[in-house]
Amino acid sequence: xxxxxxxxxxxxxxxxxxxxxxxxxxxxxxxxxxxxxxxxxxxxxxxxxxxxxxxxxxxxxxxxxxxxxxxxxxxxxxxxxxxxxxxxxxxxxxxxxxxxxxxxxxxxxxxxxxxxxxxxxxxxxxxxxxxxxxxxxxxxxxxxxxxxxxxxxxxxxxxxxxxxxxxxxxxxxxxxxxxxxxxxxxxxxxxxxxxxxxxxxxxxxxxxxxxxxxxxxxxxxxxxxxxxxxxxxxxxxxxxxxxxxxxxxxxxxxxxxxxxxxxxxxxxxxxxxxxxxxxxxxxxxxxxxxxxxxxxxxxxxxxxxxxxxxxxxxxxxxxxxxxxxxxxxxxxxxxxxxxxxxxxxxxxxxxxxxxxxxxxxxxxxxxxxxxxxxxxxxxxxxxxxxxxxxxxxxxxxxxxxxxxxxxxxxxxxxxxxxxxxxxxxxxxxxxxxxxxxxxxxxxxxxxxxxxxxxxxxxxxxxxxxxxxxxxxxxxxxxxxxxxxxxxxxxx
Amino acid sequence: xxxxxxxxxxxxxxxxxxxxxxxxxxxxxxxxxxxxxxxxxxxxxxxxxxxxxxxxxxxxxxxxxxxxxxxxxxxxxxxxxxxxxxxxxxxxxxxxxxxxxxxxxxxxxxxxxxxxxxxxxxxxxxxxxxxxxxxxxxxxxxxxxxxxxxxxxxxxxxxxxxxxxxxxxxxxxxxxxxxxxxxxxxxxxxxxxxxxxxxxxxxxxxxxxxxxxxxxxxxxxxxxxxxxxxxxxxxxxxxxxxxxxxxxxxxxxxxxxxxxxxxxxxxxxxxxxxxxxxxxxxxxxxxxxxxxxxxxxxxxxxxxxxxxxxxxxxxxxxxxxxxxxxxxxxxxxxxxxxxxxx
Numbered sequence: 101x102x103x104x105x106x107x108x109x110x111x112x113x114x115x116x117x118x119x120x121x122x123x124x125x126x127x128x129x130x131x132x133x134x135x136x137x138x139x140x141x142x143x144x145x146x147x148x149x150x151x152x153x154x155x156x157x158x159x160x161x162x163x164x165x166x167x168x169x170x171x172x173x174x175x176x177x178x179x180x181x182x183x184x185x186x187x188x189x190x191x192x193x194x195x196x197x198x199x200x201x202x203x204x205x206x207x208x209x210x211x212x213x214x215x216x217x218x219x220x221x222x223x224x225x226x227x228x229x230x231x232x233x234x235x236x237x238x239x240x241x242x243x244x245x246x247x248x249x250x251x252x253x254x255x256x257x258x259x260x261x262x263x264x265x266x267x268x269x270x271x272x273x274x275x276x277x278x279x280x281x282x283x284x285x286x287x288x289x290x291x292x293x294x295x296x297x298x299x300x301x302x303x304x305x306x307x308x309x310x311x312x313x314x315x316x317x318x319x320x321x322x323x324x325x326x327x328x329x330x331x332x333x334x335x336x337x338x339x340x341x342x343x344x345x346x347x348x349x350x351x352x353x354x355x356x357x358x359x360x361x362x363x364x365x366x367x368x369x370x371x372x373x374x375x376x377x378x379x380x381x382x383x384x385x386x387x388x389x390x391x392x393x394x395x396x397x398x399x400x401x402x403x404x405x406x407x408x409x410x411x412x413x414x415x416x417x418x419x420x421x422x423x424x425x426x427x428x429x430x431x432x433x434x435x436x437x438x439x440x441x442x443x444x445x446x447x448x449x450x451x452x453x454x455x456x457x458x459x460x461x462x463x464x465x466x467x468x469x470x471x472x473x474x475x476x477x478x479x480x481x482x483x484x485x486x487x488x489x490x491x492x493x494x495x496x497x498x499x500x501x502x503x504x505x506x507x508x509x510x511x512x513x514x515x516x517x518x519x520x521x522x523x524x525x526x527x528x529x530x531x532x533x534x535x536x537x538x539x540x541x542x543x544x545x546x547x548x549x550x551x552x553x554x555x556x557x558x559x560x561x562x563x564x565x566x567x568x569x570x571x572x573x574x575x576x577x578x579x580x581x582x583x584x585x586x587x588x589x590x591x
Numbered sequence: 592x593x594x595x596x597x598x599x600x601x602x603x604x605x606x607x608x609x610x611x612x613x614x615x616x617x618x619x620x621x622x623x624x625x626x627x628x629x630x631x632x633x634x635x636x637x638x639x640x641x642x643x644x645x646x647x648x649x650x651x652x653x654x655x656x657x658x659x660x661x662x663x664x665x666x667x668x669x670x671x672x673x674x675x676x677x678x679x680x681x682x683x684x685x686x687x688x689x690x691x692x693x694x695x696x697x698x699x700x701x702x703x704x705x706x707x708x709x710x711x712x713x714x715x716x717x718x719x720x721x722x723x724x725x726x727x728x729x730x731x732x733x734x735x736x737x738x739x740x741x742x743x744x745x746x747x748x749x750x751x752x753x754x755x756x757x758x759x760x761x762x763x764x765x766x767x768x769x770x771x772x773x774x775x776x777x778x779x780x781x782x783x784x785x786x787x788x789x790x791x792x793x794x795x796x797x798x799x800x801x802x803x804x805x806x807x808x809x810x811x812x813x814x815x816x817x818x819x820x821x822x823x824x825x826x827x828x829x830x831x832x833x834x835x836x837x838x839x840x841x842x843x844x845x846x847x848x849x850x851x852x853x854x855x856x857x858x859x860x861x862x863x864x865x866x867x868x869x870x871x872x873x874x875x876x877x878x879x880x881x882x883x884x885x886x887x888x889x890x891x892x893x894x895x896x897x898x899x900x901x902x903x904x905x906x907x908x909x910x911x912x913x914x915x916x917x918x919x920x921x922x923x924x925x926x927x928x929x930x931x932x933x
Contacts, residue, residue, distance in 0.1 A: 400787070444776070459769070
């Protein structure tokens with residue numbers, strides 16, 4: 101296999117921080133090269149240098165054994181380096197064909213040449229064996245198909261090196277498999293793939309080689325066959341992490357929440373019970389109704405039918421405020437849009453949910469606020485520990501901590517967590533699990549919605565599996581197995 | 592995010608500059624009674640610009656306020672004409688204006704109509720209703736006691752100016768010191784996030800649009816009293832001035848930023864320019880051109896200058912998205928101070 105891309109001694113600093121130090125990296129033709137590291141390790145910076153978003157301070161880049169300069173994103177695309185970003189950059193109302201050429205319409209005399217574009221698209225799809233219906237609206241594509249659409253977009257630009265940034269973040273297990281199958285096709289066609297993911301298990305299914313970054317330096321770079329999962333984790337965090345799941349002894353208490361015959365949209369007749377001190381897992385594939393359930397319990401959506409009982413008394417939850425007043429809080433899946441007010445500070449975000457406790461007759465008590473916020477920052481180890489820091493610039497793990505901190509300040513009794521560990525690094529994940537375990541120990545009840553079956557099995561006392569808006573099964577701890585959860589979600 | 596303190600300072604600077612410039616342009620300008628008169632003339636604008644600022648902070652807008660002023664003025668006039676006590680008529684007019692604001696609020700919160708369109712509709716609707724009732728006749732001949740509200744003074748200070756100042760100060764404190772104020776900024780920065788954090792988004796929106804109606808009604812009473820007549824074409828192009836004042840005052844039309852102090856200074860700047868030009872015998876039309884330029888110019892200006900700079904250095908480091916390691920980010924001095932336990 102010939103070498104496609106080689107980086108030598110790449111360094112990059114931002115004011116006050118050295119993001120990369122003398123990084124060497126090489127990618128061969130037809131190689132899937134995983135790039136792993138904790139948040140802040142330098143993965144994104146490295147990838148941004150390769151794709152021309154940033155310019156390295158020093159170092160050399162070779163592409164197909166020729167020294168090249170990548171000064172901007174166009175240079176990279178011209179060489180054949182394309183990035184598929186983590187967030188889905190798809191225009192839902194346009195067709196697949198329109199989406200494929202969105203930044204690259206073929207035209208003559210100002211008129212778009214649809215026929216030429218269609219031929220090109222068909223050609224590339226045949227070449228790589230990835231097939232999408234060109235006239236379908238992008239909104240109707242499944243999540244992995246949308247990813248494939250982005251990949252095709254890159255291939256149309258004659259990409260030789262493809263950077264996939266957390267491509268499976270929004271995908272379920274089946275969808276991930278489908279994507280992997282297609283990524284392997286690319287590999288067989290000689291495309292070099294740089295693969296970034298927080299999910300180490302995935303890397304073992306897919307990658308040939310792995311490079312681990314820590315604090316801006318390459319810790320190791322070797323074929324995957326020579327490494328174990330534990331080796332990689334150790335290299336990433338610099339110490340051995342036995343298991344990220346804390347040992348917990350569950351002692352579920354009395355029933356705190358009862359849901360009876362709940363109906364709303366996709367949800368058809370859901371009934372469940374939640375106990376104090378319990379972590380109840382909600383499993384199911386995308387579209388099973390997990391998030392709808394959470395939104396009904398939190399007052400975002402109004403149920404069409406059904407009753408909710410808190411400590412045996414019926415309650416009506418019409419708005420999030422009602423839910424919060426009843427001690428029910430929600431850590432949403434989309435933390436950036438729903439969980440946080442990104443442009444505001446850590447202080448603002450923590451206090452906005454707790455203003456009633458720090459105001460008297462509506463007037464803010466700033467010293468009370470400072471005390472509350474500083475305590476939350478300390479308790480949850482929010483880093484950097486500055487109340488005035490804009491949340492936008494916190495790492496994913498720390499953003500998630502702010503969301504959780506703002507709720508735990510008010511001693512909620514029921515915490516609904518929707519994919520709480522998605523897109524955060526191993527270290528933060530471990531902290532998140534410890535928090536959950538601590539909450540449960542304090543007698544709070546937790547509803548954990550997750551697509552990560554390992555997480556559910558290791559953290560929960562009980563798992564309810566949803567399928568097409570109905571409870572398709574309930575598993576007690578003694579019955580837990582990934583096979584059963586998958587079977588119940590998809591049978 | 593905008594750097595509010597900086598914007599307020601810049602505005603004070605501009606105000607001083609305009610003041611000095613106008614006093615060179617016109618000799619009559621630099622005179623206490625002229626100045627008081629200028630401020631008296633802009634009281635209605637000043638009063639209406641306050642709720643407009645609150646609305647803009649939440650990411651909304653209310654184009655209907657000047658029409659509400661005209662309609663409630665006309666209603667007050669006719670209630671009085673039909674024999675009602677003038678003060679009772681005034682109170683009913685203000686209540687009616689509040690209802691007009693409630694109508695906007697219902698369209699925006701209940702039917703999810705974008706504020707720009709909802710209030711563009713009522714901008715035409717309320718003005719049209721006023722014209723329909725009034726038929727261009729106008730009501731005048733109000734009792735002397737009522738006319739005093741717009742003309743009279745207390746220890747040399749016009750009543751209307753006192754009302755304006757009181758409302759400004761009260762709402763200034765509400766914005767910076769209360770739960771309600773925090774809610775406004777939360778909604779403007781991320782409405783979904785605010786909702787998910789337990790902010791009563793709809794309730795807050797209803798309050799501010801009703802407040803906008805009520806204060807437009809109050810402005811109508813003051814306007815009618817000052818002019819001595821209730822007419823359907825009252826404050827005909829008023830909306831331009833109200834929006835311009837809020838925007839020049841630093842309120843971000845994209846939501847999330849704004850300051851009552853800034854808006855109030857902005858009203859004074861606009862008033863100084865207006866009257867300075869009038870005193871210097873420069874055409875009325877020029878003044879409208881200038882308002883338009885202020886509106887657009889300040890948006891462009893704040894895009895570049897008003898940005899919060901405190902964050903900028905941090906932004907640079909962290910711009911490597913999740914990469915810029917938090918440990919090495921240098922906090923600004925103010926942040927370090929903030930972390931000290933009180």
